[in-house]
Amino acid sequence: MESTIALIGFGEAGSTFAEAAGWRSAALAFDVLPCRRAAMERAGVVACAAAEDALSDADIVLSLVTADSTLSAARDYAALIKPNVLWCDMNSVAPDTKRAAALAIEAAGGRYVDVAVLAPVNPARMNVPLLLAGKAAPSAEALLRALGFCNTRVVGTDIGRASAIKMIRSIMVKGVEALTAEMMLAATKAGVVDEVLSSLDASEKSQSWFARAEYNIERMTTHGLRRAAEMEESAKTLIGLGVEPVMTSGTVRRQRDMAGKKLPFDTNGCGDVIGVMTE
Known part of the structure; x- marks a missing residue:
């Protein structure tokens, strides 16, 4: 592999x-959490003790930090990159956050690319849909494809366009999850879970709500904190557009409140949900 990642x-x-x-030794990895070193070793990548060790000779950088660390990572590490490096910011943050990060990277001589990841990386893996935006997006797309990503699309030259698509889409995706939790909390307390889910099944047959309720709630109990951080960025996106994020702000609270919870939901139709929730 010719490029260093x-x-x-x-x-x-x-x-x-x-x-x-x-990628094996063609990829150099750094994480602020030392416990991630074991995962790096399992993947066969070069585990770096400092960000500088990973960045100093990289041709392409994949920024995959938490949403609240996106801007600080760009600002803190900009001085460590070499000229013309492609900085692919794959974090789920607001367009304004991406634009601020781009200023830091481009001031240091790098080429910033706004990348939106439109689906969970598992099970999609290298087939996960990626949207790219920015002047360097075509160059980044070619290199990402060479590195194995096979579902990429350039959506424009303006930094923030890809993230706007992601953030606005997330309002629906994460919002439905949050509404599902609220519905199930109320239905469980009222003792009408079967009746509520059956009535939803009767009105929409694309997927059983017995399965959908289990899936949506699992997403929040497992990833609620990360999803809440992403939805805070969606709220910022709406504010930037002049739209008051009434429901989105509520989704932030519900996602965060659901994180790590062990809830006694029982759908009686798609397996032992209580077991799923408490393991």
Whole structure:
């Protein structure tokens, strides 16, 4: 592999991409959490003790940090990159956050690319849909495809356009999850879970609500904190557009409140939900 890859952040996305693509020693990884080193070793990438070690010779950087660390990562590490490096910001943040990060990277001589990841990295892995925006987006798309990403699309030259699509879409995706939790909390207390879910099934047959309720709630109990941070960025997106984020602000609270909860929901139709929720 000719290009050197720097992975800044080695959580679920970074480890999934590295293992699926088989980058091995062509990828250098850094994470502020030392416990992630074991995952780096399993993936066969070069585990770096400092960000500078990962970034100093990289041709392309995949920024895969938490939403609230996106801007600080760009600002803190901009001085460590080499000229013309492609900084692919794959974090779920508001367009204004991406534009601020781009200023830092471009001032240091790098080429910033706004990348929106439109689906969970598992099970999609290297087939996960990626939207790219920015003047360097075509160059980044070609290199990302060479690195194994096979579902990419350039959506424009303006930084923030890809993230706007992601953030606005997330209002529906995460909002439905939050509404599902609220519905199930009320239905469980009222003792009408079967009746409520059956009535929803009768009105919409694309997927059983017995399965959908279980899935939506699992997403929040497992990833609620990360999703709440992303929805805060969606709220910022709406504010930037002059739209008051009434429901989106509520979704932030519900996602955060659901994180890590063990809830006694029982749908009686798609397996042992109580077992799923308490394991």
